[in-house]
Amino acid sequence: xxxxxxxxxxxxxxxxxxxxxxxxxxxxxxxxxxxxxxxxxxxxxxxxxxxxxxxxxxxxxxxxxxxxxxxxxxxxxxxxxxxxxxxxxxxxxxxxxxxxxxxxxxxxxxxxxxxxxxxxxxxxxxxxxxxxxxxxxxxxxxxxxxxxxxxxxxxxxxxxxxxxxxxxxxxx
Amino acid sequence: xxxxxxxxxxxxxxxxxxxxxxxxxxxxxxxxxxxxxxxxxxxxxxxxxxxxxxxxxxxxxxxxxxxxxxxxxxxxxxxxxxxxxxxxxxxxxxxxxxxxxxxxxxxxxxxxxxxxxxxxxxxxxxxxxxxxxxxxxxxxxxxxxxxxxxxxxxxxxxxxxxxxxxxxxxxxxxxxxxxxxxxxxxxxxxxxxxxxxxxxxxxxxxxxxxxxxxxxxxxxxxxxxxxxxxxxxxxxxxxxxxxxxxxxxxxxxxxxxxxxxxxxxxxxxxxxxxxxxxxxxxxxxxxxxxxxxxxxxxxxxxxxxxxxxxxxxxxxxxxxxxxxxxxxxxxxxxxxxxxxxxxxxxxxxxxxxxxxxxxxxxxxxxxxxxxxxxxxxxxxxxxxxxxxxxxxxxxxxxxxxxxxxxxxxxxxxxxxxxxxxxxxxxxxxx
Numbered sequence: 001x002x003x004x005x006x007x008x009x010x011x012x013x014x015x016x017x018x019x020x021x022x023x024x025x026x027x028x029x030x031x032x033x034x035x036x037x038x039x040x041x042x043x044x045x046x047x048x049x050x051x052x053x054x055x056x057x058x059x060x061x062x063x064x065x066x067x068x069x070x071x072x073x074x075x076x077x078x079x080x081x082x083x084x085x086x087x088x089x090x091x092x093x094x095x096x097x098x099x100x101x102x103x104x105x106x107x108x109x110x111x112x113x114x115x116x117x118x119x120x121x122x123x124x125x126x127x128x129x130x131x132x133x134x135x136x137x138x139x140x141x142x143x144x145x146x147x148x149x150x151x152x153x154x155x156x157x158x159x160x161x162x163x164x165x166x167x168x169x170x171x172x
Numbered sequence: 173x174x175x176x177x178x179x180x181x182x183x184x185x186x187x188x189x190x191x192x193x194x195x196x197x198x199x200x201x202x203x204x205x206x207x208x209x210x211x212x213x214x215x216x217x218x219x220x221x222x223x224x225x226x227x228x229x230x231x232x233x234x235x236x237x238x239x240x241x242x243x244x245x246x247x248x249x250x251x252x253x254x255x256x257x258x259x260x261x262x263x264x265x266x267x268x269x270x271x272x273x274x275x276x277x278x279x280x281x282x283x284x285x286x287x288x289x290x291x292x293x294x295x296x297x298x299x300x301x302x303x304x305x306x307x308x309x310x311x312x313x314x315x316x317x318x319x320x321x322x323x324x325x326x327x328x329x330x331x332x333x334x335x336x337x338x339x340x341x342x343x344x345x346x347x348x349x350x351x352x353x354x355x356x357x358x359x360x361x362x363x364x365x366x367x368x369x370x371x372x373x374x375x376x377x378x379x380x381x382x383x384x385x386x387x388x389x390x391x392x393x394x395x396x397x398x399x400x401x402x403x404x405x406x407x408x409x410x411x412x413x414x415x416x417x418x419x420x421x422x423x424x425x426x427x428x429x430x431x432x433x434x435x436x437x438x439x440x441x442x443x444x445x446x447x448x449x450x451x452x453x454x455x456x457x458x459x460x461x462x463x464x465x466x467x468x469x470x471x472x473x474x475x476x477x478x479x480x481x482x483x484x485x486x487x488x489x490x491x492x493x494x495x496x497x498x499x500x501x502x503x504x505x506x507x508x509x510x511x512x513x514x515x516x517x518x519x520x521x522x523x524x525x526x527x528x529x530x531x532x533x534x535x536x537x538x539x540x541x542x543x544x545x546x547x548x549x550x551x552x553x554x555x556x557x558x559x560x561x562x563x564x565x566x567x568x569x570x571x572x573x574x575x576x577x578x579x580x581x582x583x584x585x586x587x588x589x590x591x592x593x594x595x596x597x598x599x600x601x602x
Contacts, residue, residue: 019444020437023232030229030414034407048226056223058232059455062448063194072192072449073503077544079190092190099191103198111216137216 008150011143015061022058026051049125053133060140068147093155097148104145111138175204176467193506197456201463222458226410227333233413234326236443238285243439244424244431246391247289250275253388259376263365269294270315274354277319279394283541286316287552295556301371306567309557313542313550314571320538322350324398327534330508339409340402341527341600344593353578360574393419403597450505457509464513474517484522488583492536499540528586539575542568
């Protein structure tokens with residue numbers, strides 16, 4: 001278990017670094033798009049494609065990391081406010097994680113199929129295969145699956161340490 | 173078994189059993205896709221194309237703007253400006269709190285960033301001055317909601333991009349309701365100050381105001397960039413968000429020298445913390461929406477509403493009640509993603525203006541930020557104020573009533589919402 005966690009630590013660290021890099025790149029590319037258009041009146045064809053490419057990677061990477069940091073929005077107040085449901089809190093946590101693993105598995109497998117289908121597709125503004133963009137779905141879903149598996153082993157600790165992980169609101 | 177029943181039944185079951193919202197949306201869609209023998213490759217395809225939108229790029233930049241405001245000490249300057257406005261009137265720090273939220277909301281798109289930035293300073297200051305912790309928490313949480321209504325707003329970006337409605341029109345339409353809510357809160361704050369004998373502030377000083385104004389005026393360039401840039405047709409919402417971020421960075425790096433390169437990259441990391449859950453929710457919501465369209469749910473709802481021949485006002489009131497309920501247990505972004513495909517055909521069938529409906533929905537959802545269990549602004553404020561969420565909720569109840577009264581005014585008088593975009597940008601209203 002410890003070596004599994006150590007590997008996931010490395011993956012998580014790489015993902016977070018990549019997230020920051022993609023965020024920065026998106027900022028630079030969109031800024032370039034605006035300045036170029038306003039200063040030189042020349043629209044650059046590839047900026048929109050690059051920025052959306054970075055954005056989708058950014059979204060999928062940070063969604064995967066949020067599985068590990070228990071950042072995804074969820075509602076646990078219903079379970080907590082009903083006595084017989086609350087008694088089974090551990091089982092509900094297992095159920096939630098199994099559901100997350102299932103969804104991650106579906107996205108990993110069919111995301112890989114989607115990526116393979118995209119190998120021959122070309123980005124309209126850039127001359128590269130769309131598979132470079134599509135591959136973020138299976139890759140990030142697979143790491144999300146690994147993070148969910150890791151969390152299976154620490155449910156009791158998580159439940160004891162934090163009862164309020166339910167409430168998160170991003171961007172509100 | 174009826175696939176519509178499976179879709180909604182499995183979604184709500186998983187939701188209430190603690191499965192994260194985005195995963196509940198995805199899995200309930202997968203069930204129906206399996207049931208109807210649709211190729212499963214549609215799942216990653218729809219989720220991917222749900223995010224493949226230049227407009228959605230505005231979301232991370234408005235989030236970044238909120239974090240940068242505090243990291244670059246821009247919040248402190250706005251607080252100083254708000255603090256110089258109310259003089260020695262009774263309960264002036266409460267009023268400063270509301271005014272600061274208006275100023276902050278006008279330059280940031282996030283209510284949570286408002287509580288984290290303003291609340292961290294003012295809640296403690298108010299308690300020190302002799303206000304009760306309950307009052308300090310309630311006024312901070314209630315005032316922060318205006319950040320979602322005043323432009324720029326992340327809720328409005330999501331609503332506009334998913335509903336195919338002009339974000340420029342939504343931004344302009346949010347101004348009057350936002351100011352109306354804050355104005356009503358100021359009146360209520362004055363009433364409480366008199367009733368409960370709240371402490372007085374320092375006497376008004378014109379030199380102090382001028383000094384604070386000079387220090388605090390530059391962050392307002394962000395509002396001008398966003399509203400003026402979109403209205404003038406110079407930028408799209410996403411481009412305006414990026415230029416606003418660059419402007420905030422220029423203030424932090426060059427003018428105020430409060431941000432270093434290292435701090436900037438740390439801020440980028442902080443902003444992404446909230447990004448993944450929001451955007452994954454949007455992607456899975458797109459999948460859920462695709463399944464709903466496949467099952468003809470929006471058309472069925474539209475036909476049902478047409479068949480019932482309900483007056484438009486009843487439909488609007490129904491939407492308010494729906495989002496008041498939904499907003500209490502669900503994130504605002506997720507609520508928009510899930511319910512927009514259902515309410516849009518309803519409101520179009522009833523002949524309602526989509527900008528008006530968008531503002532009503534987002535304003536009602538903003539209220540959800542101060543209602544437990546999902547009221548993150550209230551939760552954050554109560555944490556800063558050191559009181560339990562139960563005590564905070566009872567303290568914020570009258571503020572919720574104030575909020576609802578303004579929503580009711582907006583429902584019955586649509587011109588209050590629509591006059592400004594019709595006047596300033598009629599081309600956005602078609």
